Amino acid sequence: xxxxxxxxxxxxxxxxxxxxxxxxxxxxxxxxxxxxxxxxxxxxxxxxxxxxxxxxxxxxxxxxxxxxxxxxxxxxxxxxxxxxxxxxxxxxxxxxxxxxxxxxxxxxxxxxxxxxxxxxxxxxxxxxxxxxxxxxxxxxxxxxxxxxxxxxxxxxxxxxxxxxxxxxxxxxxxxxxxxxxxxxxxxxxxxxxxxxxxxxxxxx
Amino acid sequence: xxxxxxxxxxxxxxxxxxxxxxxxxxxxxxxxxxxxxxxxxxxxxxxxxxxxxxxxxxxxxxxxxxxxxxxxxxxxxxxxxxxxxxxxxxxxxxxxxxxxxxxxxxxxxxxxxxxxxxxxxxxxxxxxxxxxxxxxxxxxxxxxxxxxxxxxxxxxxxxxxxxxxxxxxxxxxxxxxxxxxxxxxxxxxxxxxxxxxxxxxxxx
Numbered sequence: 001x002x003x004x005x006x007x008x009x010x011x012x013x014x015x016x017x018x019x020x021x022x023x024x025x026x027x028x029x030x031x032x033x034x035x036x037x038x039x040x041x042x043x044x045x046x047x048x049x050x051x052x053x054x055x056x057x058x059x060x061x062x063x064x065x066x067x068x069x070x071x072x073x074x075x076x077x078x079x080x081x082x083x084x085x086x087x088x089x090x091x092x093x094x095x096x097x098x099x100x101x102x103x104x105x106x107x108x109x110x111x112x113x114x115x116x117x118x119x120x121x122x123x124x125x126x127x128x129x130x131x132x133x134x135x136x137x138x139x140x141x142x143x144x145x146x147x148x149x150x151x152x153x154x155x156x157x158x159x160x161x162x163x164x165x166x167x168x169x170x171x172x173x174x175x176x177x178x179x180x181x182x183x184x185x186x187x188x189x190x191x192x193x194x195x196x197x198x199x200x201x202x203x204x
Numbered sequence: 205x206x207x208x209x210x211x212x213x214x215x216x217x218x219x220x221x222x223x224x225x226x227x228x229x230x231x232x233x234x235x236x237x238x239x240x241x242x243x244x245x246x247x248x249x250x251x252x253x254x255x256x257x258x259x260x261x262x263x264x265x266x267x268x269x270x271x272x273x274x275x276x277x278x279x280x281x282x283x284x285x286x287x288x289x290x291x292x293x294x295x296x297x298x299x300x301x302x303x304x305x306x307x308x309x310x311x312x313x314x315x316x317x318x319x320x321x322x323x324x325x326x327x328x329x330x331x332x333x334x335x336x337x338x339x340x341x342x343x344x345x346x347x348x349x350x351x352x353x354x355x356x357x358x359x360x361x362x363x364x365x366x367x368x369x370x371x372x373x374x375x376x377x378x379x380x381x382x383x384x385x386x387x388x389x390x391x392x393x394x395x396x397x398x399x400x401x402x403x404x405x406x407x408x
Contacts (some may be wrong), residue, residue, distance in 0.1 A: 103372035
């Protein structure tokens with residue numbers, strides 16, 4: 001059995017959203033699964049000195065244009081969020097809560113939740129930095145709001161996300177989306193064609 | 205007659221080199237020409253606060269790996285320069301000297317010189333930050349070494365490159381390669397597929 005493809009992203013990353021809509025299908029075509037791993041770019045950027053794309057002079061204006069154009073290029077809907085960039089720790093912690101539940105297939109509800117968060121933000125224009133919105137989206141996946149709310153307020157889930165971010169940094173992750181196939185790193189949704197060839201040929 | 209595609213790059217940019225090997229053919233397929241415009245990323249980065257890719261923590265290591273892999277993906281030779289990043293003002297000024305000569309087809313010798321510089325750096329491993337190497341490469345294009353050497357020492361050519369960099373910045377250019385098709389900006393060699401579709405459809 002081949003190793004899953006690691007897929008690191010921040011829910012606040014438009015290119016992460018675009019990759020999220022393509023990566024499972026790409027992996028499946030090559031008999032692979034995907035390990036979704038939300039992180040916080042704020043933590044990463046402290047280490048690399050980078051700033052959110054849209055706050056960089058000149059590059060910011062270009063980026064907003066490129067988000068929409070890249071979405072159209074990939075055949076995906078995209079509406080640039082009014083509140084951007086936004087805090088995503090509630091959504092990321094909720095993801096790991098889903099992930100760590102004792103489901104028979106623990107990854108699937110977490111993945112479905114992640115996709116719901118991305119679409120709420122980039123298609124429906126909802127502010128997923130809000131705890132209430134995150135709880136609403138989780139409830140739509142059949143979760144008890146109060147149980148998740150309590151978990152999100154606790155130290156364990158905060159530590160869980162912190163550990164994920166630390167591990168990502170230690171593994172070289174510096175942005176979103178960042179994918180790893182059998183140790184080979186790929187940064188950016190525009191690397192999907194290279195990933196496709198890599199999976200086809202076992203490297204090139 | 206359609207407008208030429210503007211192609212901004214720094215000779216020190218590996219992705220600029222990769223784009224340089226593909227852009228003329230891409231443009232020609234759509235009945236377009238390309239206006240090559242070397243700039244200095246150092247000037248641009250002062251404005252945007254960016255740093256050369258290879259000097260950014262984590263991103264630096266990834267980038268060196270990605271330069272070679274992207275070259276293989278595009279079927280191009282690539283050897284990462286021992287001295288990198290490097291100063292490219294001599295090469296860029298020499299380009300504009302070629303460009304401004306009263307040739308019948310002024311762009312072609314400039315383009316050929318630019319391609320020679322890129323290949324000297326990324327294929328043959330020559331240090332094109334050296335004035336001597338730049339003069340050698342120009343001489344190979346049939347230019348009198350002494351005439352160009354004198355021009356490169358003068359204020360006019362320095363001002364010429366400065367004006368190009370200022371105009372690029374004013375036009376929104378924040379990196380290399382940066383291409384503009386009929387007012388639509390594309391950043392990065394990985395945008396060539398989007399440019400191809402844009403030229404096919406007149407936008408998307």
